[in-house]
Amino acid sequence: xxxxxxxxxxxxxxxxxTVKQMPDGKLLMEGQGCKRGEQYASDEFxxxxxxxxxxxxxxxxxxxxxxxxxSVPVPKERLNDILDLLARIEVQAPFKCxxxxxxxxxxxxxxxxxxxxxxxxxCAKVACELR
Amino acid sequence: MMQKETxxxxxxxxxxxxAAAIEAxxxxxxxxxxxxxxxxxxxxxxxxxxxxxxxxxxxxxxGPEYAQRYIDMLGETKVDVMLGTMVLDMTxxxxxxxxxxxxVVKVQAKAIVLAMGCRERTRGAIKIPGxxxxxxxxxxxxxxxVNIEGFMPGTRYVILGSGDIGMIMARRLTWEGAKxxxxxxxxxxxxxxxxxxxxxxxxxxxxxYLSHTVVRVHGKDRVTGITIARVDENWxxxxxxxxxxxxxxxxxxxxxxxxxxxxRKAGIRLARTNGPEVNQFLQTNVEGVFACGxxxxxxxxxxxxxxxxxxxxxxxxxYATGIRLPSINSPDAVPLVAGRGIGYVLPIKVNTGVxxxxxxxxxxxxxxxxxxxxxxxxxxxxxxxxxEVYKKFxxxxxxxxMVIFELSAxxxxxxxxxxxxxxxxxxxxxxxxxxxxxx
Ligand SMILES: Cc1cc2nc3c(=O)[nH]c(=O)nc-3n(C[C@H](O)[C@H](O)[C@H](O)COP(=O)(O)OP(=O)(O)OC[C@H]3O[C@@H](n4cnc5c(N)ncnc54)[C@H](O)[C@@H]3O)c2cc1C
Ligand code: SF4
Numbered sequence: 001x002x003x004x005x006x007x008x009x010x011x012x013x014x015x016x017x018t019v020k021q022m023p024d025g026k027l028l029m030e031g032q033g034c035k036r037g038e039q040y041a042s043d044e045f046x047x048x049x050x051x052x053x054x055x056x057x058x059x060x061x062x063x064x065x066x067x068x069x070x071s072v073p074v075p076k077e078r079l080n081d082i083l084d085l086l087a088r089i090e091v092q093a094p095f096k097c098x099x100x101x102x103x104x105x106x107x108x109x110x111x112x113x114x115x116x117x118x119x120x121x122x123c124a125k126v127a128c129e130l131r
Numbered sequence: 132m133m134q135k136e137t138x139x140x141x142x143x144x145x146x147x148x149x150a151a152a153i154e155a156x157x158x159x160x161x162x163x164x165x166x167x168x169x170x171x172x173x174x175x176x177x178x179x180x181x182x183x184x185x186x187x188x189x190x191x192x193x194g195p196e197y198a199q200r201y202i203d204m205l206g207e208t209k210v211d212v213m214l215g216t217m218v219l220d221m222t223x224x225x226x227x228x229x230x231x232x233x234x235v236v237k238v239q240a241k242a243i244v245l246a247m248g249c250r251e252r253t254r255g256a257i258k259i260p261g262x263x264x265x266x267x268x269x270x271x272x273x274x275x276x277v278n279i280e281g282f283m284p285g286t287r288y289v290i291l292g293s294g295d296i297g298m299i300m301a302r303r304l305t306w307e308g309a310k311x312x313x314x315x316x317x318x319x320x321x322x323x324x325x326x327x328x329x330x331x332x333x334x335x336x337x338x339x340y341l342s343h344t345v346v347r348v349h350g351k352d353r354v355t356g357i358t359i360a361r362v363d364e365n366w367x368x369x370x371x372x373x374x375x376x377x378x379x380x381x382x383x384x385x386x387x388x389x390x391x392x393x394x395r396k397a398g399i400r401l402a403r404t405n406g407p408e409v410n411q412f413l414q415t416n417v418e419g420v421f422a423c424g425x426x427x428x429x430x431x432x433x434x435x436x437x438x439x440x441x442x443x444x445x446x447x448x449x450y451a452t453g454i455r456l457p458s459i460n461s462p463d464a465v466p467l468v469a470g471r472g473i474g475y476v477l478p479i480k481v482n483t484g485v486x487x488x489x490x491x492x493x494x495x496x497x498x499x500x501x502x503x504x505x506x507x508x509x510x511x512x513x514x515x516x517x518x519e520v521y522k523k524f525x526x527x528x529x530x531x532x533m534v535i536f537e538l539s540a541x542x543x544x545x546x547x548x549x550x551x552x553x554x555x556x557x558x559x560x561x562x563x564x565x566x567x568x569x570x
Contacts, residue, residue, distance in 0.1 A: 007333075009326040012532055050330065051181045053193050054306060055278060062169075064281040067179035069193050076334070083306055097199040115179060116195035 006044045008037040017041040049073035053115070056086050056101060061093035061118040068101050070110040081106060094119045133236045137163040137211070138451040139444070140227055140240035142218050142393065145173020147424020148246035149201040150437045151444035152210045155244070158448025162210045163238060165229055167217035171205070172198030173248055174425075175433065177275045180299050186434040197433060218247075221397040223417050241451040242419045244443050245394055245407065249387040249425040251296075261347050266354030270296040270384035277303060285380025289357040290314045291345050295323035295431065295531070297384025302331035311337050312376040315359050317344045317366060320505050322386075324431065324531050345381065346373065354379050387429045394422070404428060408479040410459040411496040413443045418458055419450050428477055428499065431533060435499075442497070454489075457482040465515070465548055469500070470555030472509070474530060476500040481538075483546045495537035500554055502528045510557045513538070516550040524559060 002021045007014055013033050019041050020028040027045060032038050043049065051073045055065040074082065082105055091101060095114050102112040139155040141148045144166030156162045170176065175183070178194030185191055188200065205212075216231040227238040251269040266285055268276075273284050274296060286309055290297045293316040301311045314332060319342045321328045332339055342362055349356040361372035389406045391399070399415045400408045406427040407415040414421055423443035424436045450456060457463060464480040477499050485493075498513070498521075506528050513521035520542050528534065546552065 007325065007329050009329050012325070012529070013527055014325040050334075051191060053180045054303075055179065055281070057281070063279050065279060067193060067195050067278065069179075069181055069196075079306075097196055115193035115199075116176070117199055 002045075004045050006041045008032065008040050010036050010040050019045040021045070048076040050076050050079060052079055052082055052112075054083060054086060056112075057090040058095060058118060059090060059092050060120050061095070063118070066091060066095055066101070066118055067115045068112050069115050070105070071113050072110045074105070074108050074110045078106060078108060082108075082112075086112065133233060135163065135236065135238045137161050137238060137240050139163070139242045139244060139447045140165060140225070140238050141244045141246055141444075142221075142227070143173065143246035143248055143424070143426065144168070144171040144212065144214075145246060145248050145424065146175055146198060146201060146433050147248070147426070147436050147440040147443075148173070148244070149198070149205055150440035151244045151246055151421075151423055151447070153201070153204055153208060154441040154444030155242075155448040155451075156208045156210050156444075158445055158452065160242075160448045160451050162208075163240070164210060164212045165216050165218055165227065165238065166212065166214050169215050171202050171212065171214070174271070177271070177278045178299075179278045180303070183433045186432070187437060194433075201437075218393050221393055223398050225419060242421065242447040244440075244447050245391075245399075245415075245420065245422040245426050246424050246440065246443075247390045247393065247426045249389045249429055251383070252386040252388050253383060259345050259348055261349060262351050264348065264350040264352055264354050266350070266380045267348065268380065268382055270294070270300045270382045273380075273382050274300055274303070277307060283307060283309060285354075285378070286310065287312060287378040288380045288382055289345070289359070289376050289378050290382045290384060292316065292384035292386070293318075293321040293323055293328070293339060293341075294384040294386060295327050297382060298323050298327040298331040300382060300384070301337050302335065305335050305337070311335070312357075312378050313338050313340055313359070315340045315343045315345060317342070317362060318504075320529070322531060325529075340374075343372075343374075344368070348381060349375075354381055357381055387425065389426045389429065391426060394420075394426070402475070402479055404475050406477075408459060409477065410457070410464055410480045410482050411478050412446045412456045412482075412493070413439070413478070414446060414450075414456055414459060416459050418456075419447075421447050421450075428475070428533075431531060435533065435535065439497070446493075456489075457485055463548060465546055466551040467498070468551050468553050470553040472503055472506065472556030473554050474501040474503045476554045481543060481546070481552060483543055483548055485540075485543070487540075490540045490543075495539050496543060497535060498538055498554070499533050499535045501530050501533055502556065503530065505529045506556060506558075508559045510559060511536075511554065512557050513552060513554045515546050515552045518545065518547070520546075520552060521554075528556075 053069040058066040097117040138160035175194035175198040181191040183197040220228040347358040421443040423440040
């Protein structure tokens with residue numbers, strides 16, 4: 001029987017939930033304070049996901065890195081594969097916040113999007129251009 | 132010398148400064164933001180992890196993304212932005228002295244919003260014995276190196292302090308291929324959010340040593356290792372509990388402190404927290420000077436920064452257009468004090484007897500506080516003499532989570548000026564608790 005201790009992070013109560021899987025696949029839970037925690041613990045047990053936030057190299061901007069994130073959470077066990085892929089990527093300025101760097105990364109259904117606008121000059125200029 | 136006049140001057144262009152400026156502009160004022168950096172957004176530009184703006188935008192944005200939303204909103208206003216301009220001095224007459232590439236700049240304002248943010252504490256480091264080798268950084272400096280400038284300060288790390296920045300950096304460094312040996316916390320509980328402990332430490336099997344501290348930094352030119360040890364209740368090292376970690380870098384995440392050098396020069400009184408003393412209008416003891424964001428109190432959620440800053444911006448606009456707001460120096464200002472179990476509470480004073488028309492325009496008073504240490508099953512109570520002003524039950528409270536609530540205008544009008552208002556914690560009686568469980 002598989003068992004896992006999960007600390008719920010949905011609200012500040014931080015319930016310590018123990019999840020057990022029965023031979024028939026059903027999940028047994030103990031310690032959850034509410035329904036939302038049940039959902040969280042079941043996701044954590046069956047298929048934990050995380051939003052990935054990191055950087056990729058950028059050419060021609062006033063700083064060498066463009067911050068990016070996954071548009072939706074991705075499976076936790078694939079984070080390293082995505083990081084390996086992003087380590088090999090370099091983009092060219094200008095880049096606008098929200099635009100896609102990698103579409104449907106590794107077929108996981110999430111895009112990698114820029115989280116900052118970087119112009120070709122200083123960001124002082126970007127701020128002006130945006131006006 | 133360049134000279135400039137403006138209704139409202141905002142010092143600092145981080146999230147607090149941006150939100151305050153937009154709001155002051157809505158109030159019909161000419162507004163100028165003065166920012167020392169080359170871009171807007173403040174510290175958010177280096178906080179590339181998600182988790183910002185959940186309340187306001189119902190989305191988990193990364194720090195720069197959140198900043199961009201505000202920069203875009205600012206772009207639709209006529210707010211004037213002076214980048215690369217550092218404020219050096221300020222007078223009670225609201226004359227600001229700054230420098231930039233063109234030289235000295237003088238800005239005469241009718242009202243000022245302080246939004247300079249905070250800086251990292253390093254004091255904890257001073258007491259650590261050993262040489263002062265290369266390889267000791269504050270966590271925020273390392274965050275800037277890794278996320279903006281693109282280099283890693285080391286390969287194997289020990290992090291002192293379990294603040295959010297330290298824990299978030301533990302994950303970031305691990306993702307960048309470094310090894311984080313341990314996070315070491317002198318308190319018996321993590322000082323950052325539980326969410327960050329789970330997702331930044333537990334996810335990667337990074338051990339958190341509670342009630343431990345760094346007792347020695349090894350290495351002469353470069354850090355070669357760190358020795359930690361357990362501490363007792365009085366923070367005295369327990370001999371024989373030393374653990375050695377081989378590493379090349381020590382990061383310090385031992386807290387933030389409001390940045391108020393400039394405020395002090397204008398005669399602004401600072402509270403014990405190093406933030407300015409303010410009343411419910413966020414007005415300091417110098418009339419027409421307001422404070423918000425991390426320069427006032429260190430926030431953990433940028434959403435709360437924005438709410439506070441909007442209020443400060445609105446108040447500054449009112450002041451600049453000739454509406455006099457009650458002063459913290461007035462005899463009508465009643466102290467709001469931190470009682471049992473409370474670390475600090477803001478505002479420092481609450482003005483009573485506020486003109487009704489003004490009070491209704493301003494809305495309820497926001498109170499924010501932090502508890503001293505983690506507690507379960509308590510009431511947060513606010514009393515004025517024997518009179519109850521506020522009472523609410525909390526299942527869990529932690530110092531890392533700020534408590535914010537409103538006091539109504541009606542409650543304030545009933546305040547007895549002769550007595551202070553006190554916020555304190557009261558444990559819920561065991562009887563009520565067991566009854567609650569049955570129910
Ligand atoms: C190093 C560090 C890392 C942080 N990381 C996180 C994190 O990971 N997650 C999180 O939720 N919160 C984090 N925070 C908290 C975060 O700062 C707040 O949520 C929020 O950014 C505060 O906004 P602010 O506008 O008050 O301050 P800031 O964002 O700090 O903005 C202040 C601005 O004022 C400018 N300024 C200061 N003095 C002057 C002067 N004399 N003249 C002109 N301009 C001046 C500064 O350059 C800066 O741009 C961090 C804070 C620090 C210090
Ligand atoms: S289980 Fe419910 S009450 Fe407990 S932490 Fe999760 S969301 Fe909060």
